[in-house]
Amino acid sequence: MTVERRLPTPEARELLALTRELAEKELRPRAAESERTATFPREVFRTLGRAGLLGLPYPERYGGGGQPYEVYLQVVEELATEWLTVGLGLSVHTLACFPVAEFGGERQRADLLPGLLGGETLGAYCLSEAHSGSDAAALRTRAEAVAPEAGGGYRVHGAKSWITHGGAADFYTLFARTGGPGPDGISCFHVPANAEGLAFDPPEHKMGLNASPTAVVRFDDVALPAAARIGPEGRGFSIALAALDSGRLGIAAGAVGVAQAALDLAVDHARQRRQFGRPIGEFQGVSFLLADMATQVAAARELYLAAARLRDAGRPFGTQAAMAKLFASDTAMRVTTDAVQVLGGGGYTADLPAERLMREAKVLQIVEGTNQIQRMVVGRALVRGS
Missing domain, CATH: 1.20.140.10 (Butyryl-CoA Dehydrogenase, subunit A, domain 3)
Known part of the structure; x- marks a missing residue:
């Protein structure tokens, strides 16, 4: 049945109408078969991106949609009504963009956000590890600082588990340990998918959401520049x-x-x-x-x-x-x-x-x-x- 929406502006009403149309035409016809064959609908996310739906709650000056969360979430609901793989995928991408948008420096925002929000890239959020799901502060993946005379930046070693879009994303928002144990020793990083040393296990065989790849992401001596760190060191948690x-x-x-x-x-x-x-x-x-x-x-x-x-x-x-x-x-x-x-x-x-x-x-x-x-x-x- 049609859900009666309370939307704050005519623009928001048009946005929801566009979302509903895209969901009916692009998602409904392929959802069942793609889930049966575990086929990730990467081209669907590009379609959504070109329609301006992959950066809705972020500022327009960086390429976002400038929409309130009240509107953005109703877009997620509309997409999930037809296909959860896509609705959840939008939510995960928005989550992966959040640290740069909210905690990145002005230079980082200007350099990174237009690409992250422009519609052609898709993100993943790397927090969970095999031994630290609910206890996220116990994560062990390490980002070791490199001395300036050796080039500076960080070298990352470890693995992240249960990562939505693992192996399919264009960038990974990583949380890794830069200090001692506990939450104060964790920092946040932006990692492009083409970083050398980044590798992915085969997708998990799951009960549902088979078209959405969930995989272990491995960091084998991944070199990151100092500019890849988002926010102060130790602020990641x-x-x-x-x-x-x-x-x-x-x-x-x-x-x-x-x-x-x-x-x-x-x-x-x-x-x-x-x-x-x-x-x-x-x-x-x-x-x-x-x-x-x-x-x-x-x-x-x-x-x-x-x-x-x-x-x-x-x-x-x-x-x-x-x-x-x-x-x-x-x-x-x-x-x-x-x-x-x-x-x-x-x-x-x-x-x-x-x-x-x-x-x-x-x-x-x-x-x-x-x-x-x-x-x-x-x-x-x-x-x-x-």
Whole structure:
């Protein structure tokens, strides 16, 4: 069904209309087959880039769209409604651009952002490691400083795990240890994909999101100039956390898109499928299920939009972002499961998209901070009164 949007400007309304048109024409026809064959839709991201959709929340003077997060997130939702690989991919790219846009020096922004936001490049975010997922501050990848007489800069050694767009991205936002243990020893770097010593393992075989490559990224004595460091040395962990606050809103929006797609599928089936002489949607057992699904989707959407408006107003929003990611991804898992139930035996087959949506929803409870971590963030804020 068509979602009624509350958009702040006529430009934003046109942007959402363009996004919906692109999603219907470019994403819908190829999503199922690309997921079946694990084919990454790189050309789709170029199409989105040329339409101005890969830099929406960043300043126009650097090649971005100058749009508030409230609008950008609704673009993510629209794309994810048709194909989560693309909606999530946009969110990850936006996350990878965040450190340069928010913490880079003016020279770095002028040099890097036009290329990052121009539509032809795609980013990846390298924080997680095999032994340090939720405990990101325990990362071990090292960026060793090189003495000025030996050329200066850094030499990077280590590996990052579970990296979306690993092996397919054009640049990697890297968090590596430049000092001692703990969060204060971590710095942030911009790494181009053609850096010598950068290598990639084969993509993981996943439950869902098969068209979106997730791979180990290896740094084997990768040389980086001093200018590749984003922000002061030792500031990387705080940059990572700030990026994730915004990134979690992208996950929430993507989750709402998946849930909306499942709801639409279930409602359409309930209208058409007849049993005992009438549509199954007229039976209370089904109609109540649909009512709960619709209510949860609407609530999740309002939660991420409320957090986005706080962010746009320059107010603290980290706790609300955690709530939105938690609730929206749990909603996506619940709604997709219920959609399979409404569709019955057909919902359990690969002939209909319900089972794919259900498999895709699961990862949204895990990425960019598991929902257990989100509960810790919210609970800590409540206890501390922040």
